[in-house]
Amino acid sequence: MLSVPEAFAQILRTVQPATPRSCSLFEATHGVLAEDAVSDVNIPPFDKALMDGFAVRSSDVPDGTGTLQIQEVIYAGSVPTRSLEAGQTSQIMTGAPLPEGADAVVQIEHCQINEAEQTVQIKTTPVAPGKNMLYRASVLEQGATVVKAGTFLRAQEIGALAETGSPQISVRRTPSVAILATGDELVPPEQKPEAGQIRNSNEVMLHSQILQADARPVPLGIARDVRSHLREKIQEGLKSDFLLLSGGVSAGELDLVPSELAAAGVKQVFHKVNLKPGKPLWFGILEQEGRAPCYIFGLPGNPVSSMVCFELFVRSALRQYLGFPDPMPQPVSARLTADFQSRGDRPTYQPARIDWSEGEATVTPLQSMGSADLHATVAANGIALFATGNQLYQSGLPIDTFLW
Amino acid sequence: MLSVPEAFAQILRTVQPATPRSCSLFEATHGVLAEDAVSDVNIPPFDKALMDGFAVRSSDVPDGTGTLQIQEVIYAGSVPTRSLEAGQTSQIMTGAPLPEGADAVVQIEHCQINEAEQTVQIKTTPVAPGKNMLYRASVLEQGATVVKAGTFLRAQEIGALAETGSPQISVRRTPSVAILATGDELVPPEQKPEAGQIRNSNEVMLHSQILQADARPVPLGIARDVRSHLREKIQEGLKSDFLLLSGGVSAGELDLVPSELAAAGVKQVFHKVNLKPGKPLWFGILEQEGRAPCYIFGLPGNPVSSMVCFELFVRSALRQYLGFPDPMPQPVSARLTADFQSRGDRPTYQPARIDWSEGEATVTPLQSMGSADLHATVAANGIALFATGNQLYQSGLPIDTFLW
Structure with a gap:
């Protein structure tokens, strides 16, 4: 029987990363970036005020006090029209570009404006160059790599990509994953089970696990233990990128699943793995002319076995498909x-x-x-x-x- | 200025948990259950085989060996028609109900069937009562609580709810969260910023944070620093359950946001919190006749401040809205x-x-x-x-x- 590490190795050898697709940043959350993204701008693009206040030449107010002549008001989004000579200042808003000559910002709270004379009296702690401002390109230089290929995209990467000129990106993402529960003992959750029956809890559980894995579930309901019905449902499931069958892979007589998969052209990669719970796990691939393969997992019918096999093996396969550099479960x-x-x-x-x-x-x-x-x-x-x-x-x- | 714990306390006092809604288990992932769910069945509902093999009376094969007379084959989903007397056995599949009289299952691998005589020769280790089977109700009794109110619903809770007869449940879930970026310095990410401009990275970043918080983002684009434009966009945003404004809440002259919010009837709860980054954080509520309130956060425009304020304060508000018993960030x-x-x-x-x-x-x-x-x-x-x-x-x- 296959060991757990051998099962992982066979899954990772079999599953090919998906072809990258272009998507907008609004669709990119929890996708995996397919190509390095580089910045088309300097961050910040200009010497930038970090506070509302007055842009100053620090040499004018080394000890933090002085009276300076106001030139203009610079709003965020506007461009300074005057450079600062000695003794001059411009009022500035957070996020606005510093005027030429300025190398620091004094917070508005430490400034007293004299409207009549168009001057400002500054009274603060000593002002060193760079105070309350960011120098152009000090966070990131134009041409630098912002996010590397293979990165799982969270909010911060998406913000960084937006800031640096990658509104459309190439990602591997969201495989469709069909779910097919098998077994004559199953009834839908809304039905009260009769003698010998149990409710189909695996379908909604796997549906939720697929959502939690950032993939797209395609629930197909229950397939009866009848060849024709199972065959039809399997054909439907094979249209997705992945097909998960729940039940029908243990040693019992009515386990039609492996034979019906073989009839559909699915090649078995392995059956049975040495772990508890989850031993009956089945894995195979359907290679198809002119389109990407479908990967098929036969999961044990017991819910905990099914859950464990999904978290260990199916999730690793999904991560491999998405292009994670390290798709194995991280202990x-x-x-x-x-x-x-x-x-x-x-x-x-x-x-x-x-x-x-x-x-x-x-x-x-x-x-x-x-x-x-x-x-x-x-x-x-x-x-x-x-x-x-x-x-x-x-x-x-x-x-x-x-x-x- | 408000301390961080005081800000949390004011948020939790202000935000009311949403009215529960009924939803199917397919829509319930990462919702929060609003009422205790109890089981309408015993789990398992019958003495159940955990292996494919033969159901036996353990007293017939105490040392693990013996030859027994086969009565029938019991499939999962069917009901045994014969009870077992001494010396009798029935073949049984995983998940099927044990016949009356049986109290153990011997794995098929340890059984040799004689088709002609309809007997089976058993050769295994000693068989104790309960071997390879689960007694009726041993996992969960009918009437027991399956999932408590206030529980965050993951795959395992959803599976357990399906199994125990709660296909429709009452949850608090998925608030809509509008995002409005403000500032004349902003250009959309697909545009190359000119002098003094920066790209609007906060909108897609917040969009992604909202998705990661299992809520529904409603991006509204950029509001210009012009009263009429801001007013229109704010009105649009107030239709959602939450409105996040990015920028426009620091001390600068063009910070029209608080005054426009007041004009729209929004009541300020607090402005400014003593933390770094994120000091300018603004929080308010719009109480509305005949519908639930809208909660409004004014987030600082700097991306890291915005991100931190979202993770600490907005997420706690969302958790409170969803009905988490402990909505604060967990260190x-x-x-x-x-x-x-x-x-x-x-x-x-x-x-x-x-x-x-x-x-x-x-x-x-x-x-x-x-x-x-x-x-x-x-x-x-x-x-x-x-x-x-x-x-x-x-x-x-x-x-x-x-x-x-």
């Missing part, structure tokens, strides 16, 4: 709050509560009734990893956790 | 990686890099050219808080940080 190291006895012949991912205090991260594995116990995950904000074998992990030991 | 304690000299007469929020390793959280404050330096925030994943005053914070000291 957060945390110290156990109590002894933990691991058991079993597979690496185990246990729902856990991760907390922070006084610079320490701690982890408390949560009691769980197993892979059908979604309620243990409601109390959890992540999963804790324990290696194969029966082992006592002592309180205080740092272990790997993954936030979700 | 993460982290240890300084190097000495840090704080300066100034205001509490300072410094862009910072927070890292985790070996169970420790560490924080590295980043070099910044100040509140116009958006590029320092590109390297940051949070902000570090330093108190008022000139103080040397020693390497290793735990301080409060906020992730963004």
Whole structure:
């Protein structure tokens, strides 16, 4: 059976980053930049006032006091029309360009204006060059790289791209991800289950996980354990960039999913991975003439198994598709709050509560009734990893956790 | 001037949680549940097989070996038709209900079927009651609370709600948040700025921050520093649940924003808060006959100030609106990686890099050219808080940080 690292390696070898698309910055949040973005301007583009007040030559008021002749008022968005000679000043607003000759700004609170004489009396602490202003290009020079290819775009990158002349950018983003739940035991959540039935909770759960992964969910409902029905639904799902099947991949007789996928031309990459929960995981690819491949995951039907497989494997595949330079799940190291006895012949991912205090991260594995116990995950904000074998992990030991 | 805790207190006193709305689970991701949800079923609803194999009476195979008579095959979604007497078994699929009399499942891998005699030979480790099965109601009992009011809904809560009969729920969610950038110095990002001008980066940045806060941005473009134009745009913005104005709230002569807001009937709650960056922050409310109030923030025009004020104050207001029981920003304690000299007469929020390793959280404050330096925030994943005053914070000291 495939190990977890081997499964990751096969996923990353199989999934190709999407072709970049052009989009506006309004659509770019949580996309991944496909090409380096460089600045077409200096930031700031001019010597810029950081306060409302008076632009001065610092040599005129070295000790912070003096009376200066007012030349003009410079508003943000306007251009100074007069340069400052010795003894001169111009009133200036935050964000406005300093006049030639000025090298500092005195805050308005420290200035007394004499309207009649058009002078201002300054009374403040010593004024050094550069006070309350930013020099041209001191934050960023024209031609410098603003955001590198492969960067996950948050608000600050988007602001920086807007400021530096990249209103349209090239990103890899938002794959469509179809969700197909399988199983005759499933009824929709709005229906009361009869004997032997359970509600289809995986569809909305995966829908939400896909949204949380910044992708676009395409819910397809429930496919019955009947070949013709399953086939039709699979064909529909294969139109998306990814297809997630929930259930139908364990060893049972009615597990038609792998054979129907094969009939649709899907090539199996692997089936079964050595982890708990999630062993029956299935992964394949449909290569298609003239269009990008579809990547298919068969997820176990138990909700916790499905959730863990999505967070570990599907999310890594989505990150690879989006062009993340490091698409693997990033562990957060945390110290156990109590002894933990691991058991079993597979690496185990246990729902856990991760907390922070006084610079320490701690982890408390949560009691769980197993892979059908979604309620243990409601109390959890992540999963804790324990290696194969029966082992006592002592309180205080740092272990790997993954936030979700 | 208002302290940061006083500003938070005034915001939380002013903003009323939204009226709950009914929505389907497909729309519920990152909403906040308004009422406790209780389960209408037992989980699992029946004694349930966790493996494909044979349902047995554990007393028939206490040492893990024996030959049993096959009664039927029970698929997931079907109902057993025969109960098990001593020496009998039924083949069973994962997720299917156990027949009466059975109290364990033996995995198919440990079973050899004799088709002719309709028997199965079992060879496994000792079988205790409960093996490879879940007892009815052992995960959750009918009538138990599944998700409490005030819970932020992630994938696992949504799955649990689906499973327990809450396909439609009552949530507080997705306020609309209008964004209006002000200032004659601003040009749209697609335009090359001329002398004295800068690009409007705050609109797309706030747009992205609003999306990241799970709210619905309504970008209104740039309002010129002309009363009639500003007035019209403000009227448009007041139709949303929140209105964010970027710029126009510092002490400059052309700062028409507060007076135009007053003319529109907006009541100022506070103006200016003692923090750096972000001092000019303005907050008010428009109470309206027959509809919910609009909450208005005047954010400083400098991008880092705007970003920090949004993350601290606007996000807390949004969380209060959404019904979070604890809407304040949650600090993460982290240890300084190097000495840090704080300066100034205001509490300072410094862009910072927070890292985790070996169970420790560490924080590295980043070099910044100040509140116009958006590029320092590109390297940051949070902000570090330093108190008022000139103080040397020693390497290793735990301080409060906020992730963004």
